[in-house]
Amino acid sequence: MQNTIKGSFLFFAKLVSLNIQAPMALRTSFLMQVIFMLLNNLVYFTVWWIFFTRFKEINGWGLAEIEAMYALTAASFGTALVFGAGARQIALKIVHGELDTYLVQPKNPLLHQVGSLSQPSGWGDMITATVLLYMSGYGTLVNIPMLLLFVFCGASFFLATAIIANSLAFWLGHVDQLARQILEFVITFSVYPQNIFPAGFKVILFTILPAGFISYLPIEILKSKNYLWIFGLVAACAFYLALAQFIFYRGLRRYESGNKIG
Template sequence: MRIMRLYVRLLGAHLRSLLEYEGDFWVVMAGTVIMQAVNVAFLSAIFAKVPAINGWTFWAVVAMFGMVAVAEGVGSLFFEGMWNLSWQINQGEIDYKLVRPYPVVLQVSASNIGINGLSNIVSGGLMLGFAVAHLPVPWTPLRVGLALGILLSAIAVKVAVNLATNAAAFWMQSPSPLFAFAVHQAGDLARFPLSVYPWALRAALGFAVPFAFVSFFPVAFLLDTGQAWIGLLTPAVAAYAVLMAAWIFNRGLRRYESAGN
Protein backbone atom coordinates (compact mmCIF):
# COMPACT_ATOMS: atom_id res chain seq x y z
CA MET A 1 0.00 0.00 0.00
CA ARG A 2 2.87 2.36 0.75
CA ILE A 3 4.34 1.70 -2.70
CA MET A 4 1.00 2.39 -4.35
CA ARG A 5 0.50 5.62 -2.38
CA LEU A 6 3.94 6.83 -3.46
CA TYR A 7 3.16 5.90 -7.07
CA VAL A 8 -0.06 7.92 -7.00
CA ARG A 9 1.77 10.88 -5.45
CA LEU A 10 4.44 10.78 -8.16
CA LEU A 11 1.80 10.76 -10.88
CA GLY A 12 -0.10 13.52 -9.09
CA ALA A 13 2.98 15.75 -9.12
CA HIS A 14 3.34 15.33 -12.88
CA LEU A 15 -0.37 15.93 -13.41
CA ARG A 16 -0.29 19.18 -11.44
CA SER A 17 2.67 20.40 -13.49
CA LEU A 18 0.80 19.62 -16.73
CA LEU A 19 -2.31 21.42 -15.55
CA GLU A 20 -0.27 24.60 -15.11
CA TYR A 21 -0.72 25.02 -18.87
CA GLU A 22 -4.46 24.62 -19.34
CA GLY A 23 -4.38 25.52 -23.02
CA ASP A 24 -2.00 22.65 -23.81
CA PHE A 25 -4.13 20.30 -21.72
CA TRP A 26 -7.31 21.02 -23.69
CA VAL A 27 -5.55 20.97 -27.06
CA VAL A 28 -4.13 17.50 -26.35
CA MET A 29 -7.48 16.26 -25.07
CA ALA A 30 -9.34 17.60 -28.11
CA GLY A 31 -6.75 16.22 -30.51
CA THR A 32 -7.03 12.71 -29.09
CA VAL A 33 -10.83 12.75 -29.20
CA ILE A 34 -10.74 13.97 -32.82
CA MET A 35 -8.37 11.15 -33.73
CA GLN A 36 -10.72 8.54 -32.26
CA ALA A 37 -13.67 10.18 -34.03
CA VAL A 38 -11.75 9.92 -37.32
CA ASN A 39 -11.22 6.20 -36.62
CA VAL A 40 -14.96 5.67 -36.19
CA ALA A 41 -15.67 7.70 -39.35
CA PHE A 42 -13.16 5.53 -41.21
CA LEU A 43 -14.93 2.39 -40.03
CA SER A 44 -18.30 3.84 -40.99
CA ALA A 45 -17.02 4.50 -44.51
CA ILE A 46 -15.79 0.91 -44.82
CA PHE A 47 -18.97 -0.70 -43.50
CA ALA A 48 -21.11 1.56 -45.66
CA LYS A 49 -19.78 -0.51 -48.57
CA VAL A 50 -19.60 -3.97 -46.95
CA PRO A 51 -22.02 -5.36 -44.33
CA ALA A 52 -19.37 -7.38 -42.50
CA ILE A 53 -15.68 -8.30 -42.61
CA ASN A 54 -15.21 -12.06 -42.35
CA GLY A 55 -18.42 -12.21 -40.35
CA TRP A 56 -17.50 -9.31 -38.02
CA THR A 57 -20.01 -6.45 -37.97
CA PHE A 58 -19.42 -2.72 -37.62
CA TRP A 59 -20.15 -2.64 -33.89
CA ALA A 60 -17.93 -5.64 -33.20
CA VAL A 61 -14.98 -3.85 -34.84
CA VAL A 62 -15.87 -0.64 -32.96
CA ALA A 63 -15.61 -2.68 -29.74
CA MET A 64 -12.10 -3.78 -30.78
CA PHE A 65 -11.13 -0.16 -31.48
CA GLY A 66 -12.53 0.78 -28.07
CA MET A 67 -10.54 -1.95 -26.28
CA VAL A 68 -7.29 -0.78 -27.88
CA ALA A 69 -8.08 2.87 -27.06
CA VAL A 70 -8.80 2.11 -23.39
CA ALA A 71 -5.66 -0.03 -23.05
CA GLU A 72 -3.48 2.62 -24.68
CA GLY A 73 -5.13 5.30 -22.55
CA VAL A 74 -4.33 3.51 -19.31
CA GLY A 75 -0.77 2.94 -20.50
CA SER A 76 -0.32 6.63 -21.35
CA LEU A 77 -1.99 8.03 -18.25
CA PHE A 78 -0.38 5.80 -15.63
CA PHE A 79 2.77 4.34 -17.24
CA GLU A 80 3.93 6.93 -19.79
CA GLY A 81 7.39 7.06 -18.17
CA MET A 82 8.24 3.73 -19.81
CA TRP A 83 8.69 5.60 -23.08
CA ASN A 84 11.48 7.69 -21.49
CA LEU A 85 13.45 4.62 -20.40
CA SER A 86 15.79 4.58 -23.40
CA TRP A 87 16.73 8.23 -22.82
CA GLN A 88 17.30 7.65 -19.10
CA ILE A 89 19.55 4.67 -19.84
CA ASN A 90 21.50 6.57 -22.49
CA GLN A 91 22.03 9.55 -20.19
CA GLY A 92 22.82 7.49 -17.08
CA GLU A 93 19.78 8.78 -15.18
CA ILE A 94 18.98 5.31 -13.88
CA ASP A 95 21.82 5.90 -11.38
CA TYR A 96 19.58 8.12 -9.25
CA LYS A 97 16.80 5.56 -9.23
CA LEU A 98 19.06 2.73 -8.12
CA VAL A 99 19.87 4.41 -4.80
CA ARG A 100 16.28 5.24 -3.88
CA PRO A 101 14.25 2.88 -1.63
CA TYR A 102 11.57 2.36 -4.26
CA PRO A 103 11.30 -0.17 -7.13
CA VAL A 104 13.16 1.10 -10.19
CA VAL A 105 10.49 -0.09 -12.61
CA LEU A 106 7.85 1.97 -10.78
CA GLN A 107 10.10 5.03 -10.68
CA VAL A 108 10.56 4.73 -14.43
CA SER A 109 6.84 4.22 -15.07
CA ALA A 110 5.85 7.20 -12.93
CA SER A 111 8.48 9.55 -14.35
CA ASN A 112 5.97 11.03 -16.79
CA ILE A 113 2.25 11.19 -17.44
CA GLY A 114 0.53 11.24 -20.82
CA ILE A 115 -2.54 13.41 -20.44
CA ASN A 116 -3.78 12.20 -23.82
CA GLY A 117 -4.41 8.89 -22.07
CA LEU A 118 -7.38 10.43 -20.24
CA SER A 119 -9.17 11.31 -23.47
CA ASN A 120 -8.28 7.90 -24.90
CA ILE A 121 -9.90 6.23 -21.91
CA VAL A 122 -13.03 8.37 -22.22
CA SER A 123 -13.40 8.00 -25.99
CA GLY A 124 -12.52 4.31 -25.89
CA GLY A 125 -15.02 3.77 -23.09
CA LEU A 126 -17.71 5.50 -25.13
CA MET A 127 -16.92 3.32 -28.14
CA LEU A 128 -17.14 0.22 -25.97
CA GLY A 129 -20.38 1.39 -24.41
CA PHE A 130 -22.11 2.11 -27.72
CA ALA A 131 -20.78 -1.11 -29.24
CA VAL A 132 -21.99 -3.28 -26.37
CA ALA A 133 -25.39 -1.57 -26.51
CA HIS A 134 -25.73 -2.59 -30.17
CA LEU A 135 -24.31 -6.10 -29.91
CA PRO A 136 -26.44 -9.16 -29.03
CA VAL A 137 -24.69 -9.92 -25.76
CA PRO A 138 -26.73 -11.91 -23.17
CA TRP A 139 -25.62 -10.15 -20.01
CA THR A 140 -25.70 -12.04 -16.71
CA PRO A 141 -23.93 -11.21 -13.42
CA LEU A 142 -21.32 -13.89 -14.19
CA ARG A 143 -20.75 -12.56 -17.68
CA VAL A 144 -20.36 -9.00 -16.39
CA GLY A 145 -17.76 -10.15 -13.87
CA LEU A 146 -15.87 -12.12 -16.51
CA ALA A 147 -16.00 -9.19 -18.94
CA LEU A 148 -14.53 -6.81 -16.37
CA GLY A 149 -11.79 -9.28 -15.50
CA ILE A 150 -10.94 -9.76 -19.17
CA LEU A 151 -10.91 -5.99 -19.76
CA LEU A 152 -8.43 -5.44 -16.90
CA SER A 153 -6.33 -8.34 -18.18
CA ALA A 154 -6.31 -6.90 -21.69
CA ILE A 155 -5.01 -3.60 -20.29
CA ALA A 156 -2.31 -5.50 -18.38
CA VAL A 157 -1.20 -7.25 -21.59
CA LYS A 158 -0.78 -3.92 -23.37
CA VAL A 159 1.16 -2.33 -20.50
CA ALA A 160 3.39 -5.42 -20.17
CA VAL A 161 4.24 -5.36 -23.88
CA ASN A 162 5.14 -1.66 -23.57
CA LEU A 163 7.46 -2.38 -20.65
CA ALA A 164 9.12 -5.40 -22.28
CA THR A 165 9.80 -3.64 -25.59
CA ASN A 166 11.06 -0.47 -23.92
CA ALA A 167 13.34 -2.56 -21.69
CA ALA A 168 15.15 -3.63 -24.87
CA ALA A 169 16.92 -0.27 -24.52
CA PHE A 170 19.18 -1.87 -21.88
CA TRP A 171 20.77 -3.83 -24.74
CA MET A 172 20.39 -1.33 -27.57
CA GLN A 173 21.41 1.77 -25.54
CA SER A 174 19.88 4.13 -28.08
CA PRO A 175 18.38 7.40 -26.80
CA SER A 176 15.17 6.72 -28.78
CA PRO A 177 12.70 3.88 -28.18
CA LEU A 178 12.66 2.91 -31.86
CA PHE A 179 12.11 -0.81 -31.27
CA ALA A 180 9.32 -0.21 -28.76
CA PHE A 181 7.66 2.30 -31.07
CA ALA A 182 7.80 -0.12 -34.01
CA VAL A 183 6.11 -2.84 -31.95
CA HIS A 184 3.56 -0.32 -30.70
CA GLN A 185 2.71 0.62 -34.28
CA ALA A 186 2.29 -3.06 -35.15
CA GLY A 187 -0.24 -3.22 -32.33
CA ASP A 188 -2.60 -1.10 -34.43
CA LEU A 189 -3.29 -4.28 -36.40
CA ALA A 190 -5.18 -5.53 -33.34
CA ARG A 191 -7.91 -3.00 -34.06
CA PHE A 192 -9.26 -5.34 -36.73
CA PRO A 193 -10.40 -8.98 -36.57
CA LEU A 194 -7.51 -11.42 -36.48
CA SER A 195 -9.22 -13.58 -39.11
CA VAL A 196 -8.56 -11.01 -41.88
CA TYR A 197 -4.79 -11.57 -41.69
CA PRO A 198 -2.65 -14.43 -43.05
CA TRP A 199 -1.72 -17.24 -40.66
CA ALA A 200 1.82 -15.96 -40.00
CA LEU A 201 0.51 -12.58 -38.87
CA ARG A 202 -2.17 -14.28 -36.77
CA ALA A 203 0.52 -16.27 -34.99
CA ALA A 204 2.58 -13.12 -34.40
CA LEU A 205 -0.34 -11.12 -32.97
CA GLY A 206 -1.79 -14.03 -31.04
CA PHE A 207 1.31 -15.57 -29.48
CA ALA A 208 4.64 -13.89 -30.26
CA VAL A 209 3.40 -10.44 -29.19
CA PRO A 210 -0.12 -11.08 -27.83
CA PHE A 211 -1.88 -7.95 -29.08
CA ALA A 212 -4.87 -10.09 -30.07
CA PHE A 213 -5.59 -10.52 -26.35
CA VAL A 214 -5.98 -6.76 -26.04
CA SER A 215 -8.96 -6.61 -28.40
CA PHE A 216 -9.88 -9.52 -30.68
CA PHE A 217 -10.15 -12.43 -28.25
CA PRO A 218 -11.92 -10.39 -25.51
CA VAL A 219 -14.52 -9.25 -28.06
CA ALA A 220 -14.81 -12.82 -29.35
CA PHE A 221 -15.65 -13.87 -25.80
CA LEU A 222 -18.33 -11.19 -25.49
CA LEU A 223 -19.96 -12.30 -28.73
CA ASP A 224 -19.61 -16.00 -27.85
CA THR A 225 -17.98 -16.84 -31.20
CA GLY A 226 -15.84 -19.86 -31.99
CA GLN A 227 -12.85 -18.18 -30.30
CA ALA A 228 -14.77 -17.39 -27.08
CA TRP A 229 -12.85 -19.95 -25.05
CA ILE A 230 -9.55 -18.33 -26.08
CA GLY A 231 -10.85 -15.02 -24.72
CA LEU A 232 -11.17 -16.67 -21.31
CA LEU A 233 -7.40 -17.24 -21.39
CA THR A 234 -6.77 -13.46 -21.34
CA PRO A 235 -6.06 -13.33 -17.55
CA ALA A 236 -3.51 -16.15 -17.90
CA VAL A 237 -1.87 -14.42 -20.87
CA ALA A 238 -1.79 -11.17 -18.88
CA ALA A 239 -0.06 -12.87 -15.94
CA TYR A 240 2.50 -14.43 -18.29
CA ALA A 241 3.09 -11.10 -20.10
CA VAL A 242 3.58 -9.19 -16.83
CA LEU A 243 6.01 -11.80 -15.46
CA MET A 244 7.98 -11.84 -18.72
CA ALA A 245 8.12 -8.04 -18.84
CA ALA A 246 9.35 -7.89 -15.23
CA TRP A 247 11.97 -10.57 -15.97
CA ILE A 248 13.23 -8.75 -19.08
CA PHE A 249 13.39 -5.43 -17.20
CA ASN A 250 15.29 -6.96 -14.28
CA ARG A 251 17.72 -8.76 -16.59
CA GLY A 252 18.36 -5.49 -18.38
CA LEU A 253 18.77 -3.61 -15.12
CA ARG A 254 21.47 -6.06 -13.98
CA ARG A 255 23.54 -5.26 -17.06
CA TYR A 256 23.08 -1.49 -16.75
CA GLU A 257 26.50 0.23 -16.74
CA SER A 258 25.59 3.91 -16.41
CA ALA A 259 26.79 6.39 -19.03
CA GLY A 260 30.40 7.06 -18.01
CA ASN A 261 31.74 10.57 -18.39
Protein backbone atom coordinates (compact mmCIF):
# COMPACT_ATOMS: atom_id res chain seq x y z
CA MET A 1 0.00 0.00 0.00
CA GLN A 2 2.78 2.41 1.03
CA ASN A 3 4.73 1.49 -2.11
CA THR A 4 1.66 2.11 -4.28
CA ILE A 5 1.15 5.58 -2.82
CA LYS A 6 4.85 6.40 -3.12
CA GLY A 7 4.92 5.02 -6.68
CA SER A 8 1.84 7.05 -7.68
CA PHE A 9 3.34 10.18 -6.15
CA LEU A 10 6.66 9.72 -7.98
CA PHE A 11 4.84 8.99 -11.25
CA PHE A 12 2.65 12.09 -10.90
CA ALA A 13 5.68 14.27 -10.02
CA LYS A 14 7.58 13.05 -13.09
CA LEU A 15 4.55 13.43 -15.37
CA VAL A 16 3.84 16.96 -14.17
CA SER A 17 7.47 18.07 -14.44
CA LEU A 18 7.52 16.90 -18.08
CA ASN A 19 4.21 18.57 -18.90
CA ILE A 20 5.24 21.83 -17.26
CA GLN A 21 8.31 21.96 -19.52
CA ALA A 22 6.30 21.33 -22.71
CA PRO A 23 4.55 24.75 -22.92
CA MET A 24 7.81 26.46 -21.92
CA ALA A 25 9.30 25.32 -25.23
CA LEU A 26 7.13 27.95 -26.96
CA ARG A 27 8.72 30.73 -24.95
CA THR A 28 6.85 33.76 -26.40
CA SER A 29 3.45 32.12 -26.08
CA PHE A 30 4.30 30.94 -22.54
CA LEU A 31 5.46 34.39 -21.39
CA MET A 32 2.46 36.10 -22.99
CA GLN A 33 0.05 33.81 -21.17
CA VAL A 34 1.79 34.41 -17.84
CA ILE A 35 2.13 38.19 -18.19
CA PHE A 36 -1.34 38.77 -19.62
CA MET A 37 -2.95 36.61 -16.93
CA LEU A 38 -1.17 38.69 -14.28
CA LEU A 39 -2.41 41.88 -15.98
CA ASN A 40 -5.89 40.41 -16.33
CA ASN A 41 -6.10 39.64 -12.61
CA LEU A 42 -4.70 42.97 -11.47
CA VAL A 43 -6.96 44.97 -13.79
CA TYR A 44 -9.96 42.99 -12.54
CA PHE A 45 -8.96 43.52 -8.92
CA THR A 46 -9.14 47.29 -9.54
CA VAL A 47 -12.90 46.88 -8.94
CA TRP A 48 -12.20 46.17 -5.28
CA TRP A 49 -9.66 48.99 -4.94
CA ILE A 50 -12.28 51.39 -6.31
CA PHE A 51 -14.97 49.86 -4.12
CA PHE A 52 -12.97 50.39 -0.93
CA THR A 53 -12.30 54.04 -1.74
CA ARG A 54 -16.04 54.52 -1.05
CA PHE A 55 -16.78 51.78 1.49
CA LYS A 56 -14.79 50.88 4.57
CA GLU A 57 -15.89 47.30 5.05
CA ILE A 58 -18.28 44.53 4.08
CA ASN A 59 -19.64 42.94 7.25
CA GLY A 60 -16.28 43.20 9.03
CA TRP A 61 -14.12 42.44 5.97
CA GLY A 62 -11.84 45.21 4.72
CA LEU A 63 -9.63 45.55 1.66
CA ALA A 64 -6.86 43.42 3.25
CA GLU A 65 -9.21 40.45 3.68
CA ILE A 66 -10.54 40.79 0.13
CA GLU A 67 -6.97 40.95 -1.22
CA ALA A 68 -6.02 37.82 0.74
CA MET A 69 -9.22 36.05 -0.39
CA TYR A 70 -8.59 36.84 -4.04
CA ALA A 71 -4.93 35.83 -3.62
CA LEU A 72 -5.85 32.43 -2.15
CA THR A 73 -8.34 31.75 -4.95
CA ALA A 74 -5.83 32.81 -7.64
CA ALA A 75 -3.02 30.73 -6.08
CA SER A 76 -5.28 27.67 -5.69
CA PHE A 77 -6.71 27.88 -9.20
CA GLY A 78 -3.26 28.63 -10.66
CA THR A 79 -1.78 25.60 -8.89
CA ALA A 80 -4.62 23.42 -10.16
CA LEU A 81 -4.00 24.68 -13.72
CA VAL A 82 -0.23 24.19 -13.62
CA PHE A 83 -0.30 20.73 -12.03
CA GLY A 84 -3.62 19.30 -13.15
CA ALA A 85 -5.18 21.09 -16.15
CA GLY A 86 -5.96 17.63 -17.55
CA ALA A 87 -8.85 17.37 -15.07
CA ARG A 88 -10.81 19.87 -17.19
CA GLN A 89 -10.56 17.60 -20.25
CA ILE A 90 -11.96 14.42 -18.68
CA ALA A 91 -15.50 14.93 -20.06
CA LEU A 92 -14.30 15.34 -23.66
CA LYS A 93 -12.01 12.29 -23.34
CA ILE A 94 -14.91 10.20 -22.03
CA VAL A 95 -17.28 11.29 -24.79
CA HIS A 96 -14.70 10.69 -27.53
CA GLY A 97 -13.58 7.38 -25.99
CA GLU A 98 -10.03 8.65 -25.57
CA LEU A 99 -9.27 7.32 -22.08
CA ASP A 100 -7.95 4.06 -23.58
CA THR A 101 -4.37 5.36 -23.66
CA TYR A 102 -4.35 5.61 -19.87
CA LEU A 103 -6.33 2.46 -19.17
CA VAL A 104 -3.88 0.10 -20.84
CA GLN A 105 -0.91 1.43 -18.87
CA PRO A 106 0.06 0.10 -15.42
CA LYS A 107 -0.43 3.48 -13.77
CA ASN A 108 -3.33 5.21 -12.05
CA PRO A 109 -5.48 6.44 -15.02
CA LEU A 110 -7.04 9.30 -13.08
CA LEU A 111 -3.66 10.69 -12.00
CA HIS A 112 -2.37 10.19 -15.53
CA GLN A 113 -5.25 12.16 -17.08
CA VAL A 114 -5.15 14.95 -14.47
CA GLY A 115 -1.39 15.43 -14.85
CA SER A 116 -1.40 15.15 -18.63
CA LEU A 117 -1.65 18.90 -19.23
CA SER A 118 -0.16 22.03 -17.70
CA GLN A 119 -1.72 25.44 -18.39
CA PRO A 120 0.90 28.25 -18.41
CA SER A 121 -1.62 30.95 -17.41
CA GLY A 122 -1.66 29.30 -13.96
CA TRP A 123 1.80 30.78 -13.30
CA GLY A 124 0.31 34.24 -13.88
CA ASP A 125 -2.34 33.46 -11.24
CA MET A 126 0.34 32.40 -8.78
CA ILE A 127 2.34 35.61 -9.32
CA THR A 128 -0.86 37.63 -8.83
CA ALA A 129 -1.43 35.79 -5.56
CA THR A 130 2.06 36.62 -4.32
CA VAL A 131 1.58 40.35 -5.10
CA LEU A 132 -1.86 40.51 -3.45
CA LEU A 133 -0.81 38.51 -0.37
CA TYR A 134 2.10 40.88 0.16
CA MET A 135 -0.22 43.89 -0.19
CA SER A 136 -2.81 42.44 2.17
CA GLY A 137 -0.38 42.05 5.05
CA TYR A 138 -1.45 38.40 5.50
CA GLY A 139 1.63 37.12 3.66
CA THR A 140 3.87 37.15 6.74
CA LEU A 141 6.65 34.65 7.46
CA VAL A 142 4.61 33.13 10.30
CA ASN A 143 1.61 32.65 8.01
CA ILE A 144 3.53 31.14 5.07
CA PRO A 145 3.29 27.43 6.13
CA MET A 146 -0.44 27.85 6.73
CA LEU A 147 -0.93 29.71 3.44
CA LEU A 148 0.84 26.92 1.56
CA LEU A 149 -1.47 24.39 3.19
CA PHE A 150 -4.50 26.52 2.26
CA VAL A 151 -3.32 26.74 -1.36
CA PHE A 152 -2.76 22.97 -1.50
CA CYS A 153 -6.27 22.40 -0.12
CA GLY A 154 -7.78 25.06 -2.44
CA ALA A 155 -6.15 23.49 -5.50
CA SER A 156 -7.44 20.08 -4.35
CA PHE A 157 -10.98 21.46 -4.07
CA PHE A 158 -10.76 22.88 -7.61
CA LEU A 159 -9.39 19.60 -8.97
CA ALA A 160 -11.98 17.52 -7.10
CA THR A 161 -14.79 19.74 -8.46
CA ALA A 162 -13.40 19.48 -12.00
CA ILE A 163 -13.09 15.67 -11.74
CA ILE A 164 -16.60 15.23 -10.32
CA ALA A 165 -18.24 17.63 -12.82
CA ASN A 166 -16.39 16.12 -15.80
CA SER A 167 -17.04 12.54 -14.65
CA LEU A 168 -20.77 13.17 -15.05
CA ALA A 169 -20.03 12.53 -18.74
CA PHE A 170 -19.94 8.78 -17.93
CA TRP A 171 -23.69 9.00 -17.28
CA LEU A 172 -24.85 12.10 -19.16
CA GLY A 173 -22.66 12.33 -22.25
CA HIS A 174 -21.72 15.85 -23.41
CA VAL A 175 -21.27 17.78 -20.17
CA ASP A 176 -18.08 19.70 -20.95
CA GLN A 177 -19.93 23.06 -21.07
CA LEU A 178 -21.78 22.24 -17.85
CA ALA A 179 -18.54 21.14 -16.16
CA ARG A 180 -16.86 24.40 -17.21
CA GLN A 181 -19.83 26.33 -15.85
CA ILE A 182 -19.73 24.50 -12.50
CA LEU A 183 -16.04 25.35 -12.14
CA GLU A 184 -16.83 28.99 -12.98
CA PHE A 185 -19.46 29.04 -10.22
CA VAL A 186 -16.89 27.80 -7.71
CA ILE A 187 -14.43 30.50 -8.85
CA THR A 188 -17.13 33.20 -8.72
CA PHE A 189 -18.19 32.35 -5.19
CA SER A 190 -14.56 32.06 -4.04
CA VAL A 191 -13.78 35.69 -4.91
CA TYR A 192 -16.64 37.30 -2.96
CA PRO A 193 -16.92 37.42 0.84
CA GLN A 194 -19.48 34.84 1.85
CA ASN A 195 -20.62 36.77 4.89
CA ILE A 196 -22.99 38.68 2.57
CA PHE A 197 -25.10 35.56 1.96
CA PRO A 198 -27.91 34.17 4.12
CA ALA A 199 -27.14 31.05 6.20
CA GLY A 200 -29.08 28.70 3.92
CA PHE A 201 -27.05 29.76 0.90
CA LYS A 202 -23.79 29.36 2.83
CA VAL A 203 -24.65 25.67 3.34
CA ILE A 204 -24.50 25.23 -0.47
CA LEU A 205 -21.09 26.90 -0.52
CA PHE A 206 -19.73 24.36 1.95
CA THR A 207 -21.34 21.30 0.33
CA ILE A 208 -22.41 21.18 -3.33
CA LEU A 209 -20.02 23.96 -4.43
CA PRO A 210 -17.01 23.84 -2.08
CA ALA A 211 -16.19 27.54 -2.67
CA GLY A 212 -16.36 28.34 1.05
CA PHE A 213 -13.37 26.11 1.79
CA ILE A 214 -11.14 27.70 -0.86
CA SER A 215 -10.82 31.24 0.45
CA TYR A 216 -13.52 32.25 2.96
CA LEU A 217 -12.74 29.68 5.68
CA PRO A 218 -8.92 30.11 5.41
CA ILE A 219 -9.23 33.90 5.78
CA GLU A 220 -11.60 33.47 8.74
CA ILE A 221 -9.02 31.12 10.32
CA LEU A 222 -6.25 33.71 9.87
CA LYS A 223 -8.50 36.55 11.02
CA SER A 224 -9.91 34.87 14.13
CA LYS A 225 -6.74 32.82 14.86
CA ASN A 226 -9.03 29.84 15.49
CA TYR A 227 -6.52 27.27 14.22
CA LEU A 228 -8.61 24.25 15.18
CA TRP A 229 -10.64 24.88 12.02
CA ILE A 230 -7.60 23.80 10.00
CA PHE A 231 -8.41 20.18 10.89
CA GLY A 232 -11.93 20.65 9.54
CA LEU A 233 -10.53 22.15 6.33
CA VAL A 234 -8.06 19.30 5.78
CA ALA A 235 -10.75 16.68 6.54
CA ALA A 236 -13.13 18.32 4.02
CA CYS A 237 -10.32 18.40 1.45
CA ALA A 238 -9.60 14.68 1.94
CA PHE A 239 -13.33 13.92 1.68
CA TYR A 240 -13.76 15.82 -1.62
CA LEU A 241 -10.68 14.16 -3.15
CA ALA A 242 -11.92 10.71 -2.08
CA LEU A 243 -15.39 11.51 -3.46
CA ALA A 244 -13.91 12.64 -6.79
CA GLN A 245 -11.88 9.42 -7.03
CA PHE A 246 -14.93 7.32 -6.11
CA ILE A 247 -17.17 8.99 -8.72
CA PHE A 248 -14.54 8.74 -11.47
CA TYR A 249 -13.91 5.00 -10.92
CA ARG A 250 -17.61 4.28 -10.50
CA GLY A 251 -18.24 5.97 -13.84
CA LEU A 252 -15.30 4.22 -15.47
CA ARG A 253 -17.30 0.96 -15.31
CA ARG A 254 -19.67 2.49 -17.87
CA TYR A 255 -16.87 3.74 -20.15
CA GLU A 256 -17.00 2.72 -23.81
CA SER A 257 -13.74 2.63 -25.75
CA GLY A 258 -13.34 4.72 -28.88
CA ASN A 259 -10.58 2.42 -30.20
CA LYS A 260 -8.11 5.28 -30.13
CA ILE A 261 -5.07 3.71 -28.47
CA GLY A 262 -1.79 5.45 -29.19
